[in-house]
Amino acid sequence: MTGAAALRTVLLPGSRALLDYHAAELPQRDDLCGAFCGALALNAAGIAEARGEPADQDAVALAAGSIVSTTRDPATLPGGKGGRRDYRLAIPTIDDPDVSGTTAEGVARAIDELGGGAVTAIPYHGPWTPETLDGLFDAAAGLSEPVTLIANLATHHLWGAGATPAQLLAHLCDGSLDGPPPDWDVGHFSCVVACTEGPGGRLYAVADTYPALGDHGVHLQPRERLAAAIARVDKPAGGVLAVVSRGEAERLRDAAHALGLAEGLWDNGTVTERAA
Numbered sequence: 001m002t003g004a005a006a007l008r009t010v011l012l013p014g015s016r017a018l019l020d021y022h023a024a025e026l027p028q029r030d031d032l033c034g035a036f037c038g039a040l041a042l043n044a045a046g047i048a049e050a051r052g053e054p055a056d057q058d059a060v061a062l063a064a065g066s067i068v069s070t071t072r073d074p075a076t077l078p079g080g081k082g083g084r085r086d087y088r089l090a091i092p093t094i095d096d097p098d099v100s101g102t103t104a105e106g107v108a109r110a111i112d113e114l115g116g117g118a119v120t121a122i123p124y125h126g127p128w129t130p131e132t133l134d135g136l137f138d139a140a141a142g143l144s145e146p147v148t149l150i151a152n153l154a155t156h157h158l159w160g161a162g163a164t165p166a167q168l169l170a171h172l173c174d175g176s177l178d179g180p181p182p183d184w185d186v187g188h189f190s191c192v193v194a195c196t197e198g199p200g201g202r203l204y205a206v207a208d209t210y211p212a213l214g215d216h217g218v219h220l221q222p223r224e225r226l227a228a229a230i231a232r233v234d235k236p237a238g239g240v241l242a243v244v245s246r247g248e249a250e251r252l253r254d255a256a257h258a259l260g261l262a263e264g265l266w267d268n269g270t271v272t273e274r275a276a
Contacts, residue, residue, distance in 0.1 A: 136259065163179050
């Protein structure tokens with residue numbers, strides 16, 4: 001007879017506000033996953049308006065220099081469902097869907113600009129291991145003001161979003177990495193909002209951009225799979241934007257430096273509006 005396993009769950013400061021806005025804003029508009037996550041970070045920090053308009057995914061996209069493809073193949077979306085193209089603002093377009101979207105630099109710049117000095121997006125490009133991911137999350141969880149971790153990742157390294165309770169518990173209790181196959185294979189942005197840790201492993205709660213993923217867009221990922229997805233060794237580079245209040249930025253920077261994380265932007269393969 002096995003003994004009881006204690007599980008511990010930690011939410012990042014501001015995660016409840018982020019998830020409330022996430023539920024109301026789903027799904028992302030086509031090619032705006034980075035802008036969608038930027039809007040989540042701003043609203044989690046209490047910044048609902050910027051420049052006299054909503055601080056939504058369209059506002060972030062315009063500030064970030066996002067580019068949307070003229071057409072979208074439903075086969076590239078999770079669940080094979082049609083996309084969403086009801087843009088509130090006029091976003092520049094490009095014919096090639098392989099280079100559409102938002103750069104990491106664009107998301108960071110838009111958050112800094114629309115945040116009006118209250119928050120800043122600190123970029124970390126690696127090295128990404130389970131240990132550095134855990135360390136950055138734990139440092140962020142120790143802050144007192146809202147903080148959002150925006151992960152620029154490769155989805156084919158993740159578990160599929162429909163992991164069963166038995167699979168999740170097997171990871172938490174025994175460290176098992178036997179989970180469902182990935183739902184899709186793209187470069188993508190999503191937000192890490194919480195973690196649950198057990199004697200065998202740690203699962204991260206990911207607020208994703210499509211309701212077809214997990215439970216209305218929220219799913220759980222083992223630390224090993226999420227770290228590999230952010231490392232993106234077989235795709236253009238990935239990383240994490242840590243969106244933090246200006247007053248706590250140096251505290252997080254010190255913790256990240258101690259972990260060996262390198263601060264700096266990365267090229268995720270998306271072109272800028274200027275290049276297009």
